[in-house]
Amino acid sequence: MRNAVEQMQERVPGRLEITKEGIVHDMGSPAGPHGLTAVRVSRRLEKAMPEELVAHTGTPDVEGPSEGIMRHPDVMVIAEADMEVEGSFDPRTLIAAIEVVSRSNPDNDWVSKMRDYPLLGIPVYVIFDPRTGTGAVLSDIHPTPSGPRYATRKEFVYGEDVTIGEWAITTQDLPLYA
Template sequence: MTIAPDSARQGSPQYQAMREAVVQMGDALPGKFEITKEGIVHDMMAPVGPHELTALRVRKRLEKVMPEELVAHTGTPDVEDEPGGIMRHPDIMVIAEVDMEVQASFDPRTLIAAVEIVSRSNPDNDWTGKTRDYPLLGIPIYAIFDPRTGTGAVLSDIHSTPEGPRYATRKDFVYGEDVTIADWTISTEGLPRYQ
């Protein structure tokens, strides 16, 4: 659910007010809050078992095949482009450990890939909003795992369009197939589905 206007830019009173609201609401209310080009998005439901188990299995599988200096991070902080007025929190961030040595939000341009497990309560946030925002943030690879359908997609090759940067390449997959995220191929066998 989007709950604020998109007129915010970094340094603007609107963006600062939304950022403060996200911090305050995040401490007091369940779910996840992010700032997008359209305003504040609230994924009202706390992640459920299949969501968290998918994130865990994908993270572990990626870390088995990536170089040791890279991690598939599932914690905080957010990634934020203050000048663009966007603050997002991917379920998994593929990033160099050295790029995590920051005091505030991660620079989204240091991410190698963002991975999302589609939320049952707000799938459009992952399939539409983040498909728009992640290329704006400069995140080169965006992988989506959808436990609702047992399918997913890997988006890559950012290019310019009249509406702004967008992913040019989309490779769909179904659970059970191998999937390549950046330079690493992992299995999607045994990933849970929502009931």
């Protein structure tokens, strides 16, 4: 499936990702409220974190080949040293994956990634939803009969401070979709 995604990615807008259920096409644009939210969250985190950590908004993907999953978080909290690899990042090196909910496919963030990220071993998953001005921090992976899941969910409303890993940032002035 990875080869198919790589071949198609050049010809289609948006991003293609591989989930346990197949290929997901996210038409989300990096511009507008989506991109601005990712940039503001990234900058705020980088001000709060130690210098050796980054809140990365670029490529590459995060891939768990044994799980058959390839995802591209909007923001990845990772040690700079763990970025010194060829190809996709190892998901077990991420401290957190942060997603800004896509207007075109919100279930990708609220359902599919909520299932895939604990399966990949990403300890913290944060969702910012510009549709509603709310979000959630998910953590504490635990086993369930249907696979690993996050045991703890802390919801927040834009305007409140949110704690991501060890660092608190404000959600003031995050844009909403019109």
